[in-house]
Amino acid sequence: MLIQRxxxxxxxxxxISIAVLLAGxxxxxxxxxxTAESWRRVSHTHEVLQHVQGTQSLINEADALQKSLRLxxxxxxxxxxxxxxxxxxxxxxxxxxxxxxxxxxxxxLADLRGLLDDYVRNLRTGMExxxxxxxxxxxxxxxxxxxxRIAALQAEEERLLMLRDAAAGTDRARTVxxxxxxxxxxxxxxxxxxxxxxxxxxxxxxxxxNLDATLRSIGEAVIAVDVFGRVRFMNRVAEQLxxxxxxxxxxxxxxxxxxxxxxxxxxxxxxxxxxxALREKQPVTGIPIAGSSPAQPERMRFWLLNCxxxxxxxxxxxxxxxxxxxxxxxxxxxELGDANTLLEQRIQDRTEQLAEANIELRxxxxxxxxxxxxxLRNVQGYAAALLEDEAATLSxxxxxxxxxxxxxxxxxxxxxxxxxAYSQLSRAELRLQxxxxxxxxxLALGGMETQIAAAxxxxxxxxxLPTVLGNEAVLVQVFDNLIGNAIKFVAPGVTPHVRIDxxxxxxxxxxxxxxxxxxxxxxxxxxxxxxxxxxxxEEQYQGTGIGLAIVxxxxxxxxxxxRVEPASAGTVFRLCLQRPRPQPLPAAAPADAPPVA
Numbered sequence: 001m002l003i004q005r006x007x008x009x010x011x012x013x014x015x016i017s018i019a020v021l022l023a024g025x026x027x028x029x030x031x032x033x034x035t036a037e038s039w040r041r042v043s044h045t046h047e048v049l050q051h052v053q054g055t056q057s058l059i060n061e062a063d064a065l066q067k068s069l070r071l072x073x074x075x076x077x078x079x080x081x082x083x084x085x086x087x088x089x090x091x092x093x094x095x096x097x098x099x100x101x102x103x104x105x106x107x108x109l110a111d112l113r114g115l116l117d118d119y120v121r122n123l124r125t126g127m128e129x130x131x132x133x134x135x136x137x138x139x140x141x142x143x144x145x146x147x148x149r150i151a152a153l154q155a156e157e158e159r160l161l162m163l164r165d166a167a168a169g170t171d172r173a174r175t176v177x178x179x180x181x182x183x184x185x186x187x188x189x190x191x192x193x194x195x196x197x198x199x200x201x202x203x204x205x206x207x208x209x210n211l212d213a214t215l216r217s218i219g220e221a222v223i224a225v226d227v228f229g230r231v232r233f234m235n236r237v238a239e240q241l242x243x244x245x246x247x248x249x250x251x252x253x254x255x256x257x258x259x260x261x262x263x264x265x266x267x268x269x270x271x272x273x274x275x276x277a278l279r280e281k282q283p284v285t286g287i288p289i290a291g292s293s294p295a296q297p298e299r300m301r302f303w304l305l306n307c308x309x310x311x312x313x314x315x316x317x318x319x320x321x322x323x324x325x326x327x328x329x330x331x332x333x334x335e336l337g338d339a340n341t342l343l344e345q346r347i348q349d350r351t352e353q354l355a356e357a358n359i360e361l362r363x364x365x366x367x368x369x370x371x372x373x374x375x376l377r378n379v380q381g382y383a384a385a386l387l388e389d390e391a392a393t394l395s396x397x398x399x400x401x402x403x404x405x406x407x408x409x410x411x412x413x414x415x416x417x418x419x420x421a422y423s424q425l426s427r428a429e430l431r432l433q434x435x436x437x438x439x440x441x442x443l444a445l446g447g448m449e450t451q452i453a454a455a456x457x458x459x460x461x462x463x464x465l466p467t468v469l470g471n472e473a474v475l476v477q478v479f480d481n482l483i484g485n486a487i488k489f490v491a492p493g494v495t496p497h498v499r500i501d502x503x504x505x506x507x508x509x510x511x512x513x514x515x516x517x518x519x520x521x522x523x524x525x526x527x528x529x530x531x532x533x534x535x536x537x538e539e540q541y542q543g544t545g546i547g548l549a550i551v552x553x554x555x556x557x558x559x560x561x562x563r564v565e566p567a568s569a570g571t572v573f574r575l576c577l578q579r580p581r582p583q584p585l586p587a588a589a590p591a592d593a594p595p596v597a
Contacts, residue, residue, distance in 0.1 A: 001356075001452060021189075024182040038168035040461030045161040048098045048105075052153045058084050059119070059146065066123045085120050092116065095153070105156055112149040150388050155247075196257045221303075221323040225254050227316055229274055241323065254321070260291040273307040277319040283308045289323070301327045328520065349562040379405065437465035437511065441500060443472075444479040448487075457487045457496035465502050467508045468577040470558040478554045481547040482573055486515035489571075504579070508560075511575040519571050520564055530562065 007102065065081040092113050095306055099105035119142055176488045220240045224233035231254055234246040242257055244251065248256045255271055273284040287305040305322040306474070310318040361514045386394075392404065441461050444450070468475075487496040492515065503510045527553040555562045558579040 020185055021182060024185065028175060028178040029183060031146070031171055031178050033070075034079060035168060035171040038164055038171050042168055044098065045157050045164055048095065048157045049161070050092055050289065051095050051098065051149060055088065055095065056147075056150050058091060059116075059150075062088070062123060063143075066126055069127060081123075085123065088116055088120060089113075098244045102160075105153060108149055108152050108156070108539070112146065112153070115142065115146045115149060116141060117243075119346065135415050172321050200344060220325075223254060223323075224318060225274070225278075225316045225320045226311075227278060228255050229255065229278065229319075232256060232318065238323075243519065260289075270305065273305060273321070275309045277309040278316055279380055280347065281309050281316055301325060302330050318387065432469050432471060432578075434467050435470045435475055436467050437475070437502065438463060440475045440479055441465065442471060443476045443484060447476075447480060448484060451484065451487060455487050455496050457491075457498065459483065459498045460500070462501035465500070465511070466504055468509050469580045469581060470560075470577060474554045474558060478551050478575075481551045482513050485547060486513070486517055486571070489517045490515075491518055507579055510579045511578055512572060512575060513575070514567065514570060514572045516570040519569065522566070526564075529562070 001194065018465075030213070031349070062081060062084040064359050065077050067083065067276060069077050071082060072132060092109060096106065096109050099109065112476075122139060171203045218235060220236045221238040223238050226232050230251050231246075231249045231581070234242070234249055239245050241260060255267070256271055258267075269287050269289065273287055275282050276282045287301045287307075289305050290300065292299055292301055302325075304326050305321065305323050307319055307321045309316050310320060386402050387399065401482065438461075445461075449455075483498055486498045490496050497516045499512075499514045501512050503512075529548050552562055555575060555577070558577060560575060562573060562575050565572040565574050
């Protein structure tokens with residue numbers, strides 16, 4: 001992480017520095033160019049001044065030679081005089097070319113050319129004795145005008161020379177500043193990169209020391225090889241495994257040092273793993289190898305070999321091989337396999353015992369249904385016959401005892417019937433299918449017409465009720481018990497009123513059954529679903545205490561839940577039942593398919 005952060009900082013700093021360097025170099029190049037241009041202009045101005053002075057010299061020399069020739073003719077002086085007169089137009093042409101970019105100088109030169117033409121004409125006229133020579137005042141005025149024009153040329157060039165000298169100095173200073181800035185920035189960048197490199201080097205040295213210590217203290221055998229498969233590193237576990245120290249194995253081929261496998265197939269697997277890591281850049285993991293180390297040649301051991309290529313910038317620089325000793329794990333796996341086999345055998349034995357117990361339980365239920373209920377029916381029959389035939393001869397106490405015997409036997413018969421229903425509901429295999437709750441409620445109410453009429457009860461069921469996933473017989477039994485309890489457990493003088501409605505969610509139907517009965521205390525709302533759990537005595541409200549247990553067991557067998565919800569009056573049962581899953585639509589038959597017979 002530190003190296004990545006340092007590389008990021010170095011890259012940012014290098015990018016900024018390079019950008020500044022490029023800007024500085026560009027400024028330096030522009031400065032050098034501007035300085036060279038300024039010096040060229042200064043040199044150009046000096047050249048113009050030299051030609052201006054040369055023009056003045058030619059005029060002075062021509063005037064002096066003309067005066068000398070008028071006093072005494074000399075062939076040599078005459079040649080020099082003619083040469084000066086011929087050179088004046090050439091000098092003016094040179095000045096015109098040199099100052100072609102200066103309109104002021106061009107106008108001055110145009111005036112000077114006309115004046116010099118007049119002046120040369122006068123000089124030539126003065127050399128002809130037969131011609132009239134201009135007056136001395138005219139000649140002096142012409143000379144003064146020419147001098148003024150030459151002075152104007154010289155003043156303009158001196159002004160330009162001053163400006164160009166200043167510009168050249170400024171450009172030179174800028175160039176020197178840019179050169180200094182570029183130099184300082186280059187030195188600063190060099191020191192920064194050097195500092196970052198030293199920091200990275202120190203960090204890498206510390207990381208290498210930590211990695212070396214970690215690899216040497218790790219519990220697995222770790223061997224590092226170079227790109228040619230020669231050993232470069234071995235930790236203590238690898239030394240013990242191969243039976244040689246790192247110094248002895250260094251620079252040797254791993255396939256030569258690795259002599260623990262007991263089969264050529266394991267040697268080939270090692271060679272293939274190295275080849276895949278070094279040539280194909282592919283990691284290889286989980287290669288099983290069996291053998292023995294030189295320290296314990298008699299003990300068979302097992303390892304898992306992993307080989308990981310060492311990549312630097314996408315290039316293979318070597319590979320790292322690790323070997324995990326799984327001998328103990330193999331032993332534990334064998335023991336676990338034996339334990340699983342034993343456990344499966346015990347499960348099979350217990351399953352057979354459970355099947356036998358179920359057979360016995362069904363036989364016991366059959367006994368209860370027939371053998372135990374038969375004496376109860378006899379007792380009920382004899383008691384009923386005694387009351388019918390001998391009621392006149394029985395005392396009041398005897399009649400009360402007989403009626404008590406009849407009631408107890410009837411209660412016992414209902415109890416046996418409910419126990420059988422609860423047992424059969426727990427063991428029966430239920431086939432779940434879509435069931436319409438409207439039909440379930442109507443079936444339950446149809447079987448309770450006599451009880452409802454006797455109590456004068458009122459049952460209001462919302463319609464339509466949803467379709468749920470369940471078993472019709474079980475659901476009829478559930479609603480029969482819940483509606484029956486709602487009619488039975490009411491305060492004296494209260495007409496029973498039962499309300500049934502339902503809500504739907506994405507995958508469930510919530511059915512609500514509310515009544516105006518005596519209610520269930522909050523601390524007993526969970527216990528009422530236990531077997532034989534009664535909240536009131538047999539004398540006050542008849543029952544076996546199994547009805548709600550049957551309801552809960554039936555709802556749970558259908559994959560639903562039931563609970564008692566808080567209510568200001570009466571009792572509210574809340575059932576959660578599964579909704580049937582939507583069936584996929586059948587594929588449409590092709591238009592040209594033959595009709596189905």
